[in-house]
Amino acid sequence: MIIVTGGAGFIGSNIVKGLNDRGRDDILVVDNLTNMVKFKNIQGLKVMDYMDKMDFSEALKAGKFVHENVEVIFHEGACSDTMEYNGKYMMQNNFEYTKNLMHFAVDRKIQMIYASSASTYGSGTNGFREEPACEEALNVYAFSKLFFDNYARRYFGKTNSQLVGLRYFNVYGPQENHKGKMASMVFQMYNQWLAEKKVKLFDAYGDYGAGEQTRDFIYVKDVVKVNFFFWDHPEISGVFNCGTGHAHTFNTLAQGVLKHFGSGELEYVPFPEVLKGKYQSYTQADAKNLLAAGYDGGFTDVNEAVAEYCAILDKSGGYYTHGA
Known part of the structure; x- marks a missing residue:
């Protein structure tokens, strides 16, 4: 059996699809469907069972999975809202839950690959290397992720099973509709064009010109490939960046979306005061x-990926369909 926490979410459901593509459907999806829109992410996929996150957490503590034959855990379940200010909730959800799952995996010699975040690099002024000199948390979400990375570091090389943390950079692609304001810029710009026949980006700020702010954008299909690489190499443990190693401007993404539609305007809006310094x-x-x-x-070329994603948005609203 394979466990995918957050399996009805963005990256989690893409991992489930990737498992299906490998011929695997012995999958337990763990998630919280309070945001009911997420059911659309898994309705076209093949899984063995579904379990609510709270029920799963309690069952784990009660030892109900002790005799289950679990091969690997892809732990994608977390509160990913960087604007969430409830520190107690964030630490329970992103640290305590992950810690309990890690100890279950370590004790049973189960591979565990978990989602960390590039937010652990804070402003990025010290670089984006997987080392403490580069790390800082600017919000409680980043703190919860960094705190667990540091906890996990105590166990690397000291257990008989794999433990890998992947620091996701700016992931975009199908199955992110439920994320709303936290969805990728490609998703936002695509829907902006549908509503207004234009794409809006921030104007110049700091040392960066209009739309020239840059991100390491990584297509979700490539994120799945990186996860599966570590699954296929259980001898490797550690924290690793999950990004392309190349930065692209927001203008590049916008031009890709406008090219898809064949028309439209690129408009620059004043940089928000509330974001300055953050x-x-x-x-x-x-x-x-x-x-x-x-x-x-x-890694998929950014122009190719944007074109493919826009085509999926056209065809199915951004969801995988049966056989897709």
Whole structure:
């Protein structure tokens, strides 16, 4: 059996689809469907069972999974809202829950690959390498992720099973509709064009010109490939960046969306006062450790990925369909 927490979410449901593509459907999806829209992410996928996150957590504590034959846990379940200010809730959800799951996996010698975040690099002024000198938390979400990474570091190389944390950079692609304001810029710009026949970006800010702020954008299909690389190499443990190692401007994404539609205007809006001093104008993963670990799956060209994603948005509203 394979467990995918957050399996009805964005990255989690893409992992489930990837497992289906590998011929696996012995999958337990764990999630919280309070946001009921997420059911659309898994209705076209093949899974063995579904379990509510709270029920799963209680069952785990009660030892109800002790005799289950679990091969690997892809732990994608977390509160990913960077604007959530309830620190107690965030630590319970992102730290305590992950810690309990880790100890279950370690005790049973189960591979565990979990979602960390590039937010652990804070402003990014110290670089984007997987080392304490580069790390800082600017909000409680980032703190919860960094706090667990540091907890996990105590166990790397000291257990008989794999433990890998993947620091996701700016992920975009199908199955993110439920994320609303936290969805990727490609999703936002696509829907902006539908509503207004234009795409809006921030004007110049700091040392960056209009729309020239940059991010390490990574297509969700490539995120799945990186997860599966580590699954296929259980001898590797550690925290690794999950980014392309190349930064692209928001203008690049906008031009890709406008090219898809064949028309439209690119408009620049004043940079919001509320974001000044709290905004990352540049992110770029240092992919050295990922490549040194042996990952050679490559990354989808950003223009190709934007075109493919827009086509999926056209066809199915951004969801995978049966056989897709």
